[in-house]
Amino acid sequence: AQSVAQPEDQVNVAEGNPLTVKCTYSVSGNPYLFWYVQYPNRGLQFLLKYITGDNLVKGSYGFEAEFNKSQTSFHLKKPSALVSDSALYFCAVRDDSGYSTLTFGKGTMLLVSP
Amino acid sequence: EAGVAQSPRYKIIEKRQSVAFWCNPISGHATLYWYQQILGQGPKLLIQFQNNGVVDDSQLPKDRFSAERLKGVDSTLKIQPAKLEDSAVYLCASSLRAGTSVTDTQYFGPGTRLTVL
Numbered sequence: 001a002q003s004v005a006q007p008e009d010q011v012n013v014a015e016g017n018p019l020t021v022k023c024t025y026s027v028s029g030n031p032y033l034f035w036y037v038q039y040p041n042r043g044l045q046f047l048l049k050y051i052t053g054d055n056l057v058k059g060s061y062g063f064e065a066e067f068n069k070s071q072t073s074f075h076l077k078k079p080s081a082l083v084s085d086s087a088l089y090f091c092a093v094r095d096d097s098g099y100s101t102l103t104f105g106k107g108t109m110l111l112v113s114p
Numbered sequence: 115e116a117g118v119a120q121s122p123r124y125k126i127i128e129k130r131q132s133v134a135f136w137c138n139p140i141s142g143h144a145t146l147y148w149y150q151q152i153l154g155q156g157p158k159l160l161i162q163f164q165n166n167g168v169v170d171d172s173q174l175p176k177d178r179f180s181a182e183r184l185k186g187v188d189s190t191l192k193i194q195p196a197k198l199e200d201s202a203v204y205l206c207a208s209s210l211r212a213g214t215s216v217t218d219t220q221y222f223g224p225g226t227r228l229t230v231l
Contacts, residue, residue, distance in 0.1 A: 004156075032217055043118070043205055043222035044157070051217045090156050094216050101170060102220060104156030 002027040004093050006105035013081045014113050021076040021108045023091030033074040034092040034102070035065055044090060050074060061085070081112045116140065118223030120206050126229045132194035135226045139187070139208030145169075146183055147220060148191050149205040157205055163189060196230045203227050 003026045013019045025031055032051055036044040048059025055067045065076045074091060088107045094100040119138040127133050139146050145164050149157035160179065162169040166186040174181070178197070183189040193200055203225040209218040 034219070036222075041224075041227075043120075043224045044207075046219050046221060049217075049219060092156070096216060100216050101159045101162070104158070106154065106156050 002093055002095055002100070002103050004091050004103055004105035006089075006091055006108045008108050009106075010109045010111060012111050012113065015083050016080050019078050019081045019085070019110065019112070021089050021091075021110060023074045023076065023105060024072050025074060025091070025093040026072065027093055027095040029095035029097045029100075031072075031074075032094050032096065033065075033067060035059065035063070035074075035076050036090045036092065036104075038088040038090065038107070040087075047076070047089075081110075083112045083114055086110055086112045118206055118208055118221055120204075120223040120226055122226055123224060124227050124229075126231065127196055129198055129230050130195040132192065133196055133228065134190055134192045135204050135206075135228075137189045137191070137206030137223060139189075139206070140210075140221055143208035143210050143221075144186075145209045145211070145218070146189050147207040147209075148181055148189070149207065151203040151205055151225070153202070160191070193228075196228075198230050201228055201230045 005024045034049045035047040038044050048057050050057045050067045058064045090107050092102050092104045094102045147162050148160045151157040160174045161171040161181045163183040166183050181191045205225045206223045207220040209220045
C-alpha cells in the first residue's frame, strides 16, 4: 500500500526567509508526486508535480520541490517566504500501477510571520 | 477556463437526514473524483468516474453513500442517512484524460462543508 508522511503539523518561518515543508513517501512502483495548497474555505490548488526527469521541479508562486529517490522524499521549498504563503500544504503520491489512486498526507500548516 | 464548480458550499443537517452534493468538472475532463476531507486529515478518495463509468468505489460506504455521473459530465454524491461521522468537506476534482493516466493533474473544486448534528 502506498503512503505519504508529512512529519510536521506546522512550520513557522519569518517573511523573507527560506522555507521547507517535508514529505516522505512509500510506493511499490515508480512514484508520481504532487504538492497542493489549501487556503481557508477553499479547495486544493495544484502547485507542482514530479513525474520523471529532473529531480528539481519548479511550480507556481516561486515554489519548487526536490525529488530524492534514495531518501524517498519530496520536500517543498521556497527561497523567500511571503506572508501570503501561509496556508495548509498537502503532499500526495500515486504509483505507476494502472488505476493507482492519489494518496494524500495529513497536511502541514505553514505560518509566515511579518 | 472555468474551474470545478460545486454546490452547495455549506450544508447543515440532522443525523439520519439525507443530503446531496453537485459537481460540474472542468469542461472536457474525462475523469471525475469525489473526496472526503475530515478535519485535520488529507482528502480520501470516495469514488472515481471515467466518463460515466465507475473506475474505483472501493472506499465508498455503499450502505449510505451513492454517486452518479449519468451523462459523463456533472455528478451528484448523496448520503442517506447521514451520520455524525460524515461531517467533513466533500471535494470534487477532475482530470483531463481517461484511461490509466496516473500522471494527470487533478483540479479541485472549492468543496462542500457538511455538518451533521
